[in-house]
Each structure stands twice: as C-alpha cells, then as structure tokens.
Amino acid sequence: MKTAEVRAAFLKFFEERGHRVVPSDSLIPSTDPTLLFTSAGMVQFKPNFQNPSASPYKRATSCQKCLRTSDIERVGYTLRHLTFFEMLGNFSFGDYFKKESIVWGWEFLTRVLGLPGDRFVVSVFKDDDEAYAIWEKLVPKDRIYRLGEDTNFWTMGPTGPCGPCSEILWDRGAEWSCGKPTCGPACDCDRYLEVWNHVFTQFDRSAEGKLNPLPQKNIDTGMGLERLSLLLQGADNPFGTDGFQAVMKDLSGFTRQPLPALRKGFYTPSPVEASYRRVADHARAVTFMINDGILPSNEGRGYVLRRLLRQAVRAGKTLGIAEPFVYRLTGTVIDLMREAYPETVQRRETIASVVKMEEEKFLETLDTGTRMLEEKVREAKSKAQTTLPGDELFRLYDTYGFPFELTKEMVEGLGLKVDEAGFQKAQHQAVELARQAWKGSGAQNVEHYRHWKTKLPTASIFRGYQGLEWEAEVQKPLYRLDSGKPTEAGSLARGQEGEVVLSETPFYPEGGGQVGDTGRFEWPGGNADVLDTQTPVEGMIVHRIRVSEGTLSAGAKIRAQVDAERRAAIMRHHTATHLLHKALREVLGTHVTQAGSLVAPERLRFDFHHHALLTREERQRVEEIVNQKILGDLMVHTCPMTKEEAQKIGAMALFGEKYGADVRTVMVSKANDCKRAGEAWSLELCGGTHVHATGQIGFFKIFGQSAVSAGVRRLEAAAGLAALRMVQQMEFQLAMAAENLKTTPEELVPRIEKLLSQERSLEKELQASKSNQLRSQFDEILKKRRSVGSITFVSCRVDGIGDKQLGEVADRLRESGGLDMALVVSVTEDKVSFVISVSKEASQRDLHAGKVAKEFSSLIQGSGGGRPDFAQGGGKNGSALDNALSQVEGIIKRLVVKTPHKT
Numbered sequence: 001m002k003t004a005e006v007r008a009a010f011l012k013f014f015e016e017r018g019h020r021v022v023p024s025d026s027l028i029p030s031t032d033p034t035l036l037f038t039s040a041g042m043v044q045f046k047p048n049f050q051n052p053s054a055s056p057y058k059r060a061t062s063c064q065k066c067l068r069t070s071d072i073e074r075v076g077y078t079l080r081h082l083t084f085f086e087m088l089g090n091f092s093f094g095d096y097f098k099k100e101s102i103v104w105g106w107e108f109l110t111r112v113l114g115l116p117g118d119r120f121v122v123s124v125f126k127d128d129d130e131a132y133a134i135w136e137k138l139v140p141k142d143r144i145y146r147l148g149e150d151t152n153f154w155t156m157g158p159t160g161p162c163g164p165c166s167e168i169l170w171d172r173g174a175e176w177s178c179g180k181p182t183c184g185p186a187c188d189c190d191r192y193l194e195v196w197n198h199v200f201t202q203f204d205r206s207a208e209g210k211l212n213p214l215p216q217k218n219i220d221t222g223m224g225l226e227r228l229s230l231l232l233q234g235a236d237n238p239f240g241t242d243g244f245q246a247v248m249k250d251l252s253g254f255t256r257q258p259l260p261a262l263r264k265g266f267y268t269p270s271p272v273e274a275s276y277r278r279v280a281d282h283a284r285a286v287t288f289m290i291n292d293g294i295l296p297s298n299e300g301r302g303y304v305l306r307r308l309l310r311q312a313v314r315a316g317k318t319l320g321i322a323e324p325f326v327y328r329l330t331g332t333v334i335d336l337m338r339e340a341y342p343e344t345v346q347r348r349e350t351i352a353s354v355v356k357m358e359e360e361k362f363l364e365t366l367d368t369g370t371r372m373l374e375e376k377v378r379e380a381k382s383k384a385q386t387t388l389p390g391d392e393l394f395r396l397y398d399t400y401g402f403p404f405e406l407t408k409e410m411v412e413g414l415g416l417k418v419d420e421a422g423f424q425k426a427q428h429q430a431v432e433l434a435r436q437a438w439k440g441s442g443a444q445n446v447e448h449y450r451h452w453k454t455k456l457p458t459a460s461i462f463r464g465y466q467g468l469e470w471e472a473e474v475q476k477p478l479y480r481l482d483s484g485k486p487t488e489a490g491s492l493a494r495g496q497e498g499e500v501v502l503s504e505t506p507f508y509p510e511g512g513g514q515v516g517d518t519g520r521f522e523w524p525g526g527n528a529d530v531l532d533t534q535t536p537v538e539g540m541i542v543h544r545i546r547v548s549e550g551t552l553s554a555g556a557k558i559r560a561q562v563d564a565e566r567r568a569a570i571m572r573h574h575t576a577t578h579l580l581h582k583a584l585r586e587v588l589g590t591h592v593t594q595a596g597s598l599v600a601p602e603r604l605r606f607d608f609h610h611h612a613l614l615t616r617e618e619r620q621r622v623e624e625i626v627n628q629k630i631l632g633d634l635m636v637h638t639c640p641m642t643k644e645e646a647q648k649i650g651a652m653a654l655f656g657e658k659y660g661a662d663v664r665t666v667m668v669s670k671a672n673d674c675k676r677a678g679e680a681w682s683l684e685l686c687g688g689t690h691v692h693a694t695g696q697i698g699f700f701k702i703f704g705q706s707a708v709s710a711g712v713r714r715l716e717a718a719a720g721l722a723a724l725r726m727v728q729q730m731e732f733q734l735a736m737a738a739e740n741l742k743t744t745p746e747e748l749v750p751r752i753e754k755l756l757s758q759e760r761s762l763e764k765e766l767q768a769s770k771s772n773q774l775r776s777q778f779d780e781i782l783k784k785r786r787s788v789g790s791i792t793f794v795s796c797r798v799d800g801i802g803d804k805q806l807g808e809v810a811d812r813l814r815e816s817g818g819l820d821m822a823l824v825v826s827v828t829e830d831k832v833s834f835v836i837s838v839s840k841e842a843s844q845r846d847l848h849a850g851k852v853a854k855e856f857s858s859l860i861q862g863s864g865g866g867r868p869d870f871a872q873g874g875g876k877n878g879s880a881l882d883n884a885l886s887q888v889e890g891i892i893k894r895l896v897v898k899t900p901h902k903t
Contacts, residue, residue: 001113003229003243004339007063007086010223013108014061014090022062023643024086024341026292028301031538034446036301037067041089042199042220047538049161049201051454052094052216054539060091063225063340065288069304072311076278077269079190079237083308084285086225094216098166101198101219102134105168109196115231119171121145121192123185125152125164131200135166145185154199154220161201161214168196170231176266190266195231196223236264239277243336247280250332256320275315282312283329290330290351291344293595295709296358309355310362317366324359327352342647349591350609354711357611361710368858369396371894373407377414390422397423398430448486449536452479456501460541464506464517464689465638468562472502476554481544491553492528497546506562507543509535513597514574514688519562526550530560567689569601569722572697575636575690576626576719577604578668579700581652582682583625584608584715587618593652595712599688602722607714613705614713626700629668633695634681639665639674646685649678653685666690699723703730767805774798774809782817788892791847793821795888797881801826803833803872810837820847823856823888825881832860832875843868846896855891859884 001009015021025044029035032046041064048055064087074081092101110117122139124131126146135144155162169185169192178189185192201218203211226238233241239248240262252259260273269277289305296306312326330351334344344351373396380388388411397404408418456475463470479486481497492498500521507530510516516533521543528545535541545552552558577597584592588610596607614622643663647653651665664687669680677683691697701723704716718726734745743751785794794817798809806826814822820842825834834856838849853864853871860880864873875881 001229001232003225003241004336006113006229006232007088007225007340009112010088010108010225011061011063013112014059014104017059017104019059019061019090020057022060024063024065027065027067027289028292028294032446036304037069038064039066039068040064041066041087041222042091045091045093045220047450047453048091048093049218049220050450052218054454054459055093058093058095060093061089062091063088065292065341067285067289067304072308075281076274076276076315079266080193080227082226082238082281084281084288085238088223088225088228089221090219091221092219094218097202097217097219098131098198098200099134101200101221102131102166103138105196105198105221106138109168113228113232120195121169121171121185123147123152123167123169125149125166128152128164128166128200131164131166147186151186154201155205159205159207161218162203162205162211163199163201163217165197165199167194167198169194172236193227195227196221235262236266239280243284244277244280246336247283247329247332248276250329251276251279251283251319251325254316254319254321254325254328271318275318278315279312279319279326279329282308282315283326284333286312286326286355287330287333287344287351288341290354291341291347295354295595295712297709306358309358313359313362313366322363324356324363326359327356330355343653346650346652347593349589350593350711353591353609353611357710368854371855372396373410374894375890377411377416380416385416387417387419390419390424391426393418393423394426394430397427446536449540449542452477452501453537453540456540458503459539460501461504462506462508462541463504464508464562466506468506468519468564468567470504470506470560472504472558472560474552474554474556474558475501475503478552478554491551492545492547493551494526494547494549497531497544498552500543500545500552501540502543502558502560505533505541505543505560507533507541507560508562508567508689509533509541511535512599512686512688513577514570514599515601517562517567517570519560519566521545521552521558521560523550523552523556523558526552528552566601568691569720570599571689571691572720573601573604573718573722574599574686574688575666575668575694576697576700576717577606578666578682578684578686578690579626579629579694579697580604580606580622580715580717581608581684582668583622583629584610586625587621588614595708603716603718603726605714605716607708607712609711610713611711612713613707614715619702619705623700623702629681630694630697630700632670633693634668634670635672635693636690637667637669637672637674638690639667639677641665641674641677643685646683649683651677651683651685668694701726763802767802770801770805774801778813778816781813782819785817785819786889788889789896790845791820791842791892791896793819793823793888793892795823795825795885797825797827797885799827801828803835806833806835807837807870807872810835813837814839821849821852821892823852823885825885827878827881830878832862832878832881834864834873834875836866836871838869840869847892848895851895852888852891855895856884856888859887 011021025038027038029038029043031044035043041062045060066085066087067083069083071081072083075083109115121143122135123145124135126148132144152165154165172191172193176191177183178187183189183191199220201220202214204214205211226241229241230238235241238244248259257272259276260270286305286309294301294305296302309326316325331348334348338345376388376392393407404423411418455477477488478492479499480489480492481499486499507517507519508514510533518532519530521528521530526549528547530543530545532544533541577599581594592608592610595609598605641663646663646665663685665677666684666686667677667680668682671679698720700717700719702715702717703726706714708714738745738748741751781794781796785792794813806824810822810824813824814837821836821838823834823836825832836849836853838847848868849871850866850868853866853873857864857873857875860875861877862873862875864871866872
C-alpha cells in the first residue's frame with residue numbers, strides 16, 4: 001500500500017467506529033503556546049483530555065503533522081530518526097478504554113492491513129494485569145512482555161494525569177539483534193521496531209506520588225505513518241518508502257552522485273546515502289513549516305527552519321550541488337501530500353520562493369565562511385596554537401552555516417586540532433536558547449486560563465454576528481487584576497480592573513489579525529468599560545474590564561454593548577483586507593499569499609509573500625482595483641461549508657491558521673448566494689466581522705509599504721473615514737511644504753527640482769574643490785604603498801567626500817602611483833563608504849575588486865561588491881575601520897596567493 005492509502009484506511013477505520021475525524025493541527029500548536037512545535041497527535045487534544053466532560057466529541061481520530069528537533073544531527077544516519085513525520089492516532093475522552101483500544105488496534109494491523117500477527121510482540125506495564133489479560137486473548141503469552149516504568153508508563157510531569165501504556169512492536173528477526181542475552185523489546189537495538197503506542201490515562205499523580213484513579217479515563221494512541229508504511233512496503237527504514245524515494249529520485253537529477261540502490265538489512269549508510277536521506281527529510285520539514293506560516297529567522301521556530309534548510313544545502317554540497325535546489329524539491333513534496341493537505345497546493349509558489357531566497361543567501365555566506373576558517377587557521381598558527389577553540393568554530397557554523405565535519409577535516413588537514421567538546425557545548429547552549437527565545441503568545445498565563453476554563457459551566461458563545469448588544473450572565477468565577485496579576489474574586493468594585501467571561505457575548509475576541517472589541521457592560525446600579533477582548537484558550541472569550549459605577553458580581557445579569565462605531569471601522573478594514581489580498585494576486589501573481597495582518601479601527605496592515613516592493617504603477621493599479629470593487633457595491637456574504645468544499649472552489653486559507661472540518665467562508669460577489677460561491681470575486685476562510693456590501697467601505701488608500709523579511713512585504717492602508725483623515729493629513733503636509741518653499745502645491749514639484757539642481761551644482765563645486773585638495777596630498781598617500789607578492793596597493797581614509805568623487809580619487813590615485821589597486825574610504829555622518837580600483841592587468845591576475853570589497857565590508861558590518869576592476873560598498877561600524885584597513889594586506893594574500901586546503 002502507498003502511504004496515502006495507509007493514511008486514508010486508518011482514518012476510515014476509526015470513523016466507522018464512531019470517531020470524529022479531526023484535521024491535523026498546525027505545526028505551531030494551537031492549544032499549547034508553551035511548545036515550540038506540535039510533536040505528537042495528542043497535543044491538539046490537550047483541552048479534551050483535561051476536561052473530558054466539556055469535549056464536543058468523545059472519540060476522535062487524526063493524522064497529525066509533527067516536528068521533533070531533539071535528534072536533528074542523527075537524521076539520515078539511523079534507521080528511525082526523522083524531523084517531520086505524520087502520527088496516526090485514535091483518542092477517547094472519558095468514553096471507551098483498554099479493551100476497545102487494544103482490540104481495534106490489533107484488528108486494524110492484522111485484518112485491515114493484513115500484516116502477519118506472528119511478527120508482532122507487545123509490551124505492557126509490569127503491573128497492568130488488565131491490559132495483559134486483554135492481549136492474552138489475541139497473542140501467545142510468549143510474545144507479551146511486562147516492562148517497567150521507564151518504557152511503559154506515561155506521565156506528563158512529576159504530578160498530574162498519567163497511566164500505563166502498551167506498545168505493539170514489529171520483530172525484524174534475530175539478524176537485527178545486538179546479540180546480547182538480554183536483547184528484547186526494551187532494548188535500544190534495531191530488532192524490535194515500535195509501531196503503535198497505546199496510552200491508558202487512568203491516574204492522577206499527587207505531589208506525594210500517590211496514584212489516584214481518574215473519574216474519567218482516557219485513551220491516547222500514536223502510530224508513526226512512515227513506520228507503518230515501511231512494514232507494508234517491505235522496506236527496512238522510512239527512506240525506502242514511496243514518499244521519501246520520490247523526493248530522493250528527483251534529487252538525483254541535480255547531483256553528481258547517483259541515488260544509491262536500496263539495500264536490505266542493518267547497515268551503516270554511506271556518506272552519499274546519508275546526504276540523500278537528510279535532504280529528503282529536511283525538504284519535507286521546511287515545506288510544511290513554511291506552509292504553516294513559519295519563516296526563516298534567527299530565533300525560535302524560524303531558527304529551526306533556517307537550520308534544517310542550511311543542513312539540506314550542506315548535504316547537497318557533498319553530493320556536488322553548487323546552486324539552489326531544495327526549492328525544487330518542495331514541489332515534489334506537495335505533489336505527494338496534496339490529497340491529505342490540499343492547502344499546500346495554493347502556497348506552492350510561495351513556499352518555493354521563500355526556500356530559494358534562503359538558499360541563495362546561505363550559499364553566499366558559506367563561501368565567506370570558508371575564507372574565514374582559513375584566516376582562523378593562519379591566526380592560530382601565527383600564535384603557535386595547536387587547537388581551534390570550540391566556541392569560535394560554533395560561531396562559524398552558526399553564522400555562516402559551515403559544517404563542523406568539513407571544519408574538522410580542513411583544520412586537521414592543515415595540522416591543527418579542533419575543540420570538539422567546546423563546539424558541542426556551544427551548540428547545546430544555542431539549542432536551549434532557541435527553545436526559550438521563541439515568542440509564544442500568552443505562554444506565561446495559559447495555565448491560569450486553562451484552570452479557569454475548567455471551573456466555567458459552559459464554553460463561551462459568540463453572538464457578535466447577530467448583533468452588537470446582548471443580554472448575558474457573568475460566569476463564575478471572575479478575576480480581579482492586581483498589578484496585572486489575576487486573583488479570583490466574587491465581585492469587582494468601582495475603579496477595579498478585572499477579567500470576566502460571559503455566558504454569551506457580542507464582543508469579538510482578537511484573532512485572525514482582527515483586534516478585540518471594546519465597549520460597555522451595563523447592569524442595574526452600575527456599568528463598566530470593556531477595554532479588550534481575547535481568546536487565551538480555545539472556547540473561552542475573556543473580557544478585560546474596568547468598573548466605572550457600582551459593583552459587578554459573578555452571576556449578575558448584564559447588557560453587553562459593543563462600541564458600534566469602532567466595530568464598523570474594523571469591519572471596513574477587514575473587508576478591505578480581503579479586497580487588497582485579491583487585488584495583489586491579480587496585479588502581482590497568484591504566488592502572493594498572506595503572511596500576517598492587523599485589522600484595527602484606524603488602519604490595516606497586510607503582510608504578504610512577494611520578492612520585491614511594489615512599483616508606483618503596481619501600487620496605483622492595486623488601489624484602483626480595490627476602489628472599483630468598492631464602487632461596484634458587491635455583496636459580502638458568509639457561507640458555512642466543509643473545509644473540503646471550500647478547498648474545491650478555491651477559497652483562500654491563511655498561513656498558520658487552524659481550521660476545523662466546518663469553516664466559515666467570506667465571499668465578495670455580485671450574487672448573494674452561497675450556492676454560487678465558486679463564482680465569487682474573492683473567497684477566503686475567515687471568522688472575522690465584515691461589512692454587508694463593499695460600498696460601505698467608502699474609500700481605500702495605501703499609505704505605506706516596507707520589507708518585513710526576505711520574501712515578505714508589508715502594505716499599510718486605511719479605509720472609510722480613516723482613509724479620508726489620512727488623505728487630509730497628507731494634503732496638510734503638502735500645503736505646509738509649499739508654504740515653507742514659498743510656492744503653491746501645484747508648483748511644488750518644479751520648485752523642489754530647481755532647489756535640488758542648485759544643491760547638486762554646489763555639491764559638485766565643493767567636491768571638485770576637495771578633489772583638487774586631495775590630489776595635492778597624493779604624494780603623502782603614495783608613500784604608504786605596500787606590496788603582496790607582485791601586487792602593489794595603497795589603502796587610505798579620506799573623510800567628507802561623496803561616492804562619485806571617491807571613485808575618481810581611487811582611480812587617479814592608482815593611475816598616478818602606477819599601482820595595482822587603490823582602496824579609498826570615507827566616513828560622513830557615521831556612514832562608511834569605500835571604493836576599490838584595480839588595474840586591468842591585475843584584475844586578470846586573480847585580483848578581483850568585487851571579492852576584496854566583499855571581505856573588507858564584512859569587517860565593518862556592511863556589504864560590498866562589484867566588477868573585477870572596480871567595486872564599492874559601505875558599512876555601519878566606523879569604529880572598526882582602522883582594524884579593517886590593517887587587514888587589507890591579508891585579504892589580498894588570501895584571494896591572490898591562494899592557500900591550498902583539503903576538502
């Protein structure tokens with residue numbers, strides 16, 4: 001069976017047994033912001049496990065996207081480690097227990113999939129007689145193993161829910177054994193492969209260590225899809241299954257190393273085979289990370305993404321690939337997974353674009369890293385050092401992505417040793433820093449809200465689609481905020497701030513980019529201002545309030561009133577955001593997808609994937625399209641449908657958002673008919689609030705754009721009265737500028753052009769004067785000429801001249817001194833600029849001005865480059881300039897007098 005068929009068969013099996021098929025959660029956990037990634041199928045069901053009686057369903061099944069990063073360095077070299085994988089699972093929240101879980105598991109493996117039962121062994125917790133008795137009726141006793149707490153007892157921590165577990169393992173045979181007399185299911189060797197783990201959550205461990213029975217027992221199972229596929233496809237490791245083989249086959253088309261033939265049995269993979277495996281695994285991981293809204297960065301989840309992608313590029317280098325290639329493999333991954341994850345098809349171009357840009361940037365830094373390593377080796381030898389410090393080598397790895405294995409090989413080939421222990425220590429510290437540095441939302445207080453939710457009689461019901469005023473009851477308990485710290489209270493007095501949950505509310509909680517509503521609570525004898533509305537945990541809407549009059553008590557009947565004018569402004573901006581998204585796709589291309597947004601009463605901010613800022617013409621065209629749709633007064637209608645139905649008609653889904661089986665689709669169309677949703681001009685999955693027709697937006701204006709990160713651009717805009725105020729402010733500034741220049745707004749442009757022309761003329765005269773003065777100093781500068789082999793050069797600092805004059809000075813200095821190269825630097829108002837001029841003859845002898853500029857600029861925290869005979873650049877760190885100038889000779893020596901090294 002193919003992997004896709006296995007996935008479908010599993011979900012169908014449990015759906016037929018009364019389980020709700022729940023879509024995979026994002027790799028960014030929606031229910032637990034304390035986690036970096038979703039690492040198991042049960043993560044999204046934590047609220048169901050914590051309060052089974054409040055769960056909307058008692059049985060669930062899923063195929064969950066997972067990412068684990070604890071063993072990244074082992075991926076490709078072992079038979080079982082992966083970063084990205086899919087976990088099949090079935091779950092019971094206070095419903096069925098051990099018997100059904102075990103019997104159904106055995107039935108699915110042996111009857112549905114047809115796997116031979118005599119190849120399986122099972123393990124149970126040593127004291128779990130109940131599970132043993134169930135298994136005894138299914139398999140011979142000699143294949144049932146009682147194991148200890150270290151392998152067969154699940155716990156979430158020192159206290160809390162826990163319970164025994166039962167594992168189903170595949171016996172590969174004696175030839176896979178480690179050969180020890182004690183070899184068995186608890187052994188770490190490769191004979192017994194864990195296939196399916198069944199966790200029986202039946203106890204609550206107290207602080208004293210006592211196991212108290214839970215009133216409602218739960219089932220949590222997990223089975224790796226890739227491991228199950230390898231059994232069904234006769235492979236010995238996941239990399240031999242259809243999903244990985246397809247990626248590696250496409251990879252082989254870019255390499256100089258052919259795809260190794262599949263081998264049977266236990267063996268240590270060759271370096272080539274390990275590289276193929278690592279690339280295949282990491283290509284899958286980065287595809288789904290970007291699909292879920294994670295972008296490369298230097299912290300948290302983005303750091304992990306960048307690390308995986310760089311490792312894939314380095315593995316590609318060992319296969320002879322010198323150009324970007326991983327971005328091409330993301331398409332292969334999407335083609336393989338499109339049936340289970342159709343949203344990846346919409347984001348195909350965006351994912352490839354993000355990966356390609358990151359690859360290009362990394363390949364450039366990798367070359368720089370090689371030169372930096374060679375420089376460190378020379379420095380160490382000059383100081384008679386025999387070992388390179390591990391922390392320095394890690395900085396080289398972390399900054400430039402230079403592989404430690406290659407570092408070690410090169411350094412040892414040049415007669416030095418590496419501090420491997422120091423490197424590993426620095427690497428461990430960086431991993432821990434990444435875990436702690438990521439910016440989760442509300443991670444500090446989430447446990448407070450989860451605990452609060454368990455005390456509430458019902459989940460919060462949002463009524464804001466129906467109206468802006470609602471009669472509701474204040475749920476018990478409520479919390480008083482003392483210096484921001486929540487304290488449970490029975491009431492809130494005048495002047496006090498607190499947090500309140502209502503039985504029903506018209507207040508929209510912040511989400512999907514839309515800010516939370518504000519407004520008022522009123523009750524007999526009192527009122528309160530609602531300062532913000534949030535959803536800290538799923539199914540719970542929390543109002544932050546300040547009591548203005550009277551006392552608000554838990555259980556009180558109140559009238560909740562949303563600030564209607566503010567909500568209307570938010571609605572205009574939210575619908576305008578949908579129009580903007582669609583207009584951008586029409587003008588720039590369908591690769592444009594949303595990367596983030598802010599929908600507020602006074603403005604909107606829209607982040608999207610695109611390679612460049614908009615030109616003036618593109619920006620005007622986008623504005624025209626949006627305003628045309630506003631003037632067309634198109635209907636804005638919400639259509640409830642299944643996620644699959646929405647995907648079939650092309651509804652846009654947003655990066656990083658979690659969608660259930662049923663979704664709310666917002667359509668902008670001439671027809672107010674959900675049956676014709678496929679004909680809509682704009683169609684997006686969205687839970688936010690919107691105007692009823694585009695004409696209510698009034699007017700739309702873009703007033704700013706910027707780059708957020710590589711491949712992500714940002715537009716800021718306003719609609720309605722906010723747009724009018726923005727244009728009025730711009731008109732005022734225009735009038736003030738005209739007044740200060742003693743002209744009219746209509747004549748402002750020619751007036752400015754005239755002044756700029758005069759300024760340029762004066763600047764030219766000034767620079768000419770400075771150049772003449774400099775030429776008189778040439779003799780003194782040329783006395784500082786130096787030589788490296790046959791190359792003669794001079795480097796000097798001359799402050800206060802512009803870039804154009806800098807080039808003229810460098811050319812004339814080189815020509816008048818008969819030099820091979822002249823490097824001239826100028827510092828003006830903390831800005832460092834430099835120019836490098838190289839003679840034609842020297843540029844033909846490997847002295848490349850652009851390469852010198854690149855290395856020199858790195859010493860002053862800048863950038864530079866250019867042609868072989870002329871280059872320029874700049875930097876931010878003027879204080880490092882003297883040191884940089886002193887290293888010019890070393891740069892030329894490295895580039896021209898090449899030092900051979902082992903690779």
